Amino acid sequence: MTTWPTRVRGLAWGADYNPEQWPEDVWDDDVELMRRAGVNLVSVAIFSWALLEVEEGRYEFGWLDRVLDRLHAGGIRVDLATATAAPPPWLTTAYPEVLPETADGVRLSHGSRQSYCPSSPVYRAKAVALARALAERYRDHPAPAAWHVNNEYGCHVPRCYCDRCAVAFRAWLRARHGTLDALNEAWGTAFWSQHYTSWEQILPPRATPTSHNPGQLLDFDRFSSDALLELFKAERDVLREVTPDVPVTTNFMAAGFSGLDYWKWAAEVDFVSNDHYTRGEDAERHIDLAYSADLVRGLAGGRPWLLMEHSTSAVNWQPRNIAKLPGELRRNSYAHLARGADGTLFFQWRQSRAGSERYHSAMVPHAGPDTKVYREVERVGAEYGRLAELVGSTVAAEVAVVFDWESWWALSQPNHPTGDFAYPEHVFAHYRALWRAGVTVDFVPPGADLSGYRLVVVPALYAVDDATPYERYVEGGGHLLVTYLSGITDTRGHVRLGGYPGAFRELLGVRTEEFHPLGAGRAVALDDGSPVAVWTEHLHADGAKVLASYADGPLPGVPAVTRNERGDGVAWYVGCGLVGDGLDRLLRAALDQAGVAVGPGGDVEVVRRRGEVAGTAVSWLVAVNHGSGDAELPAAGVELLSGARAAGSVVVPAGGVVVLREEEV
Structure with a gap:
């Protein structure tokens, strides 16, 4: 089984790429700018269902063929999405039963994304069919390096309370508890006269006069995580059947999302990928970033993982979308790298001119490449090109x-x-x-x-x-x-x-x-x-x-x-x-x-990755200085970004980064 995007040279560097939002004459410029920035991996077609299956059963892949051909010609690999995160309006109009319902019984409409019920057989059948059509279309194309199933499962609809989910919930409960007597005991239904005498009496925890049964709530959380996981596995299994050599993932939101049990999910992906966005008004956002990265490394079982999304600067969904400071994009990227990521990607490549995320930053801003953001993107891309030896190395902790x-x-x-x-x-x-x-x-x-x-x-x-x-x-x-x-x-x-x-x-x-x-x-x-x-x-x-x-x-x-x-x-x-x-x-x-040794602390974070170079065990010290003053650390070896040799100490500039291949002294 392949457990990393195939034929990506060195550390992965890139973004979500949404060419369907732009005239085709922009695509060649995109590829050239990507090459300038050192981009080697982009995610494509994440929200393209309506343009890939334009009506039920009629696929139009021509535009995607041309995109993949251009990217391959430019030396850029593709994390190809199954496009199932946003059902098209034709589907939810023809099959309104696909739509999810809230605990209050409100059916949510199409018009944004994730407008599907995880227990809908129609949605599942259509999603699996699209995944199969994509896999069969591109099974021999040289661009795809990985499959990206759906997107941020459960982000907006972690729980659905419709009648289909009620039926699926009962089946799940039968499998977990076996008998009604066992369920009644597990839920403590002697309290408040909640004793069940038939499975059909059991409902999702919909709106009730007051608080719900705690056992019911906990089991419904488990069921809902499992229901979405079954959707992922259905698409994954088709992709593995048709393209067994292309690894499959989906992007987690590990640090701040309670909707899914990611320990369970991590066992089902070929490699772990994650999305993480710092909060612009949080003075400790760099610590939150480290927290997220360490948690994702844990989900990956200590193996390398991929940061599928973070932002070059401001995001679009916070109360106040604060732009990142000069150098912060670079520090954020290296902080993830230090803690075990073998690649860092952004949302997105080119900043959208229409749609809900118009003001979400990108590698190419509205103002174009002659900008602080794109220059920093170029700098980090060039630096990543000098760090290929870190690929596959891991982080140890006491x-x-x-x-x-x-x-x-x-x-x-x-x-x-x-x-x-x-x-x-x-x-x-x-x-x-x-x-x-x-x-x-x-x-x-x-x-x-x-x-x-x-x-x-x-x-x-x-x-x-x-x-x-x-x-x-x-x-x-x-x-x-x-x-x-x-x-x-x-x-x-x-x-x-x-x-x-x-x-x-x-x-x-x-x-x-x-x-x-x-x-x-x-x-x-x-x-x-x-x-x-x-x-x-x-x-x-x-x-x-x-x-x-x-x-x-x-x-x-x-x-x-x-x-x-x-x-x-x-x-x-x-x-x-x-x-x-x-x-x-x-x-x-x-x-x-x-007996745990502490580090320098303060504004400087220091992490070591360990691996091999030419069969020799090596460690790399990655230091990120979040402070306003230079910091000196004891170290010996070669600083890979500058090529300078450290013979006992190394200076980490204020707001800067050091990646040092260590030598014994």
């Missing part, structure tokens, strides 16, 4: 963070102890502290092999069936740091009795008798001076050593942070909402005790 989409779903349900807790922000807070310490992080799923890590952070792993892997890890010498709202329920959503944090109680040597979330905007302090927000709990040390207790608030003197020695390892528990410097200090203490 610290892991456990990330769980199912816990995210469960914690997003209503009626939790506080409405101020948000799973992704909680995970990011701990990641931020590790980033500030200059530590590279792997993200892993629940149940992953943890034996290769010195420290494992478990933020709010709410739904857990079995804590045994974590117990084995600690007893074998590992250092584990678990935060509040972990181990509270099993994976059905049933609360574990006997005290919180449930599944982790014995391992951590603690027992919580009651949650004490803080009022809106309230904060308390620990006796070591650390600030606490959002969360406190009435915790008892049951064998664990107390490291910090509350100095004030509703629980003065009650333990808040503990450390428990177990076997050859250590298990920390953070039973409060540590923020700011307090969280930084705690993570640094855990890193120190686990």
Whole structure:
């Protein structure tokens, strides 16, 4: 099986290319500008269904033939899309049952994109037919390097509540639970007289008088992710049948999207690709970028991955679409590269003059190539051409963070102890502290092999069936740091009795008798001076050593942070909402005790990739300086962008980048 776009030379560099938006006399200029910019891979036909299948069963591929011929002649490979992300108006007009419905029973209309129900047999049949027609048309064309199925699955319609989905949901539930008795037990339907006596009584969680059954919500989240995954697999399987040597992917939105369980999805693609957009008004957007890149590398199992989309400058969908600063495009590209990407692509190649994304930046802006953006694009493209030796290299980390989409779903349900807790922000807070310490992080799923890590952070792993892997890890010498709202329920959503944090109680040597979330905007302090927000709990040390207790608030003197020695390892528990410097200090203490070396921190991120050159093991130091002053790092080797040799230290210019092939000294 091929697991990377074929015959792409060096690092992938390019964009979504939408030639159908432009007169054909622009296409030759596009190819020439791409060559100038070092572009070697573009995604084509992502939203072209209406122009490829102009009416039911009648395909017109002539224009796409000419596009692919031009790109191939220019030495540019193609990530060819199946074009199924936006059904054409003729389809949704002829078959309105294809359209999705909201929980309130509103049928969504065509006129934008993703206007399809994942359980629609008509949509599935038409999408698979188009994928087959494209595969058969271009099976022998030399341009395609990969298949791009659909686009950002679930981005706008992660859940559909129509009658077709109700039928599919029941079938999914039968397969999961087997019997109605098992389902009633799993959902706890004795509460509020919800006991089901036939499968036909079960509905998606549509609008009801008040809050839904938590078990039903969690299973519907699982079903909805699986339903979209089945759509992807249907197209993928046709593509593999017709073009077995062309790898298949679809673009994830890993860091900020709760709709899909990407651990499950990652196992079904030939290579992982991702879209990530920084938030222009976020002063820590470079840390958010690193967080996304590390998470995607985790989804890829440590193998190289592709950044399918990011922006050259402003995006079009934020409240205020702030343009990127000079050099930010370059820093963003290298930050993804540092953390394991073997290519970085943009949305899009040429900035649109019509449509909803007219003001989304591109490699060629409205103002043309004589611009800051295109000059920076040319610069990075030329630099990427000097970095081919990095292809296939990987990133190693001594610290892991456990990330769980199912816990995210469960914690997003209503009626939790506080409405101020948000799973992704909680995970990011701990990641931020590790980033500030200059530590590279792997993200892993629940149940992953943890034996290769010195420290494992478990933020709010709410739904857990079995804590045994974590117990084995600690007893074998590992250092584990678990935060509040972990181990509270099993994976059905049933609360574990006997005290919180449930599944982790014995391992951590603690027992919580009651949650004490803080009022809106309230904060308390620990006796070591650390600030606490959002969360406190009435915790008892049951064998664990107390490291910090509350100095004030509703629980003065009650333990808040503990450390428990177990076997050859250590298990920390953070039973409060540590923020700011307090969280930084705690993570640094855990890193120190686990024997993890910290990096320079501050505004400079440093990551190492490891691989081979001519059969010799090599490491590359990739440093990105987000600050306003130059930074000097200890290093020896050849700086690949400039060709200069570093004999003990290297200077990373303010706002600049260094890629150094390291040498031993």
